[in-house]
Amino acid sequence: xxxxxxxxxxxxxxxxxxxxxxxxxxxxxxxxxxxxxxxxxxxxxxxxxxxxxxxxxxxxxxxxxxxxxxxxxxxxxxxxxxxxxxxxxxxxxxxxxxxxxxxxxxxxxxxxxxxxxxxxxxxxxxxxxxxxxxx
Ligand code: THU
Numbered sequence: 606x607x608x609x610x611x612x613x614x615x616x617x618x619x620x621x622x623x624x625x626x627x628x629x630x631x632x633x634x635x636x637x638x639x640x641x642x643x644x645x646x647x648x649x650x651x652x653x654x655x656x657x658x659x660x661x662x663x664x665x666x667x668x669x670x671x672x673x674x675x676x677x678x679x680x681x682x683x684x685x686x687x688x689x690x691x692x693x694x695x696x697x698x699x700x701x702x703x704x705x706x707x708x709x710x711x712x713x714x715x716x717x718x719x720x721x722x723x724x725x726x727x728x729x730x731x732x733x734x735x736x737x738x739x740x
Contacts, residue, residue, distance in 0.1 A: 636671035
């Protein structure tokens with residue numbers, strides 16, 4: 606599963622639409638339904654409308670009915686490890702049940718770092734915080 610996810614992220618990177626930054630990113634996500642979805646970064650002339658690869662992949666899965674994210678592989682530049690941006694960490698957190706998600710930060714098919722959401726987004730704000738509406 607891990608190798609499949611990593612290889613699909615590498616392949617998804619080829620689809621990146623990044624004419625402004627020329628920085629290509631690919632992601633692959635495994636959801637609890639056993640399905641894998643992929644995504645790439647999609648930039649926009651209005652830069653703020655850009656969507657990161659992780660969010661493209663996750664939204665792809667959620668719009669197909671997926672709700673629980675189990676693992677994500679992400680690849681950016683070839684010479685360093687690209688970690689998810691802050692917004693993507695928050696979106697990963699939304700669909701990770703109890704923070705239980707494996708995160709693979711990939712440089713190439715054999716070089717990758719395995720990390721956890723707790724490690725890269727400690728003390729996160731989640732739906733549990735909304736149960737207590739400040740009263
Ligand atoms: N990017 C991602 O796709 N994922 C990240 O986690 C970091 C940044 C993309 C967005 C933009 O298209 C390019 O990388 C440069 O920021």
